[in-house]
Amino acid sequence: MSSFGIERARDVLAAQPFSVLIGAQLSAYGREGVSLEIPLRPELLQQFGFAHGGVLSYAADNAITFAAGTVLGPSIVTTGFSIDYLRPAQGTLLRAHARVVESSKRQALCRSEIIVVAEDGSEKVCAAAQGSARLIEISR
Structure with a gap:
């Protein structure tokens, strides 16, 4: 199991230029x-004022990978995921919750729910995803 904490995980997120562009934060x-x-x-909405599907997909992907990092550590990549869009995401905040379902020494299977938070604070699940991540070797 990884002893990787939230501050280090936030550093990893901050090192991802696309995550910075989107404005993602780990809570x-x-x-x-x-x-x-x-x-x-x-800038993250589509023509009808809903969160763009690509933003929902990004949230699922990164939440799944960070969840896998809780058991595998930081040197991982997504190996695949599927997402189901359940309803349009219209609100002020997206929150992707992910957890590990099963893991081995090199790979973890995770599930995620993406929730949209409205201006009044109400929450609705707008998408669900499942995916996996695996360890990689990084040569520098």
Whole structure:
């Protein structure tokens, strides 16, 4: 199991230029799961005012990978995931919760729910995803 904590996980997120561009932040990181939040601003919406599917997909992908990192450590990549869009995401914030379902020494299977938070604070699940991540060797 990784002894990798939330501050180090936040450093990893901050080192991802695309995550910085989107404005993603980790609000929870541990064995019980991971929460990744994205404030919804106009640049992240599609023509009807809903969060773009690519933003939802990014949230699922990164939440799944960070959840896998709670058991595998930081040197991992997503090996694949599937996502189901359940309803349009219209609100002020996206929150992706992910947790590890099963893991081995080199790979972890995770599930994620993506929740949209409305201006009044109400929450609705707008997408669900499942995916896996595996260890990689990084040569520098």
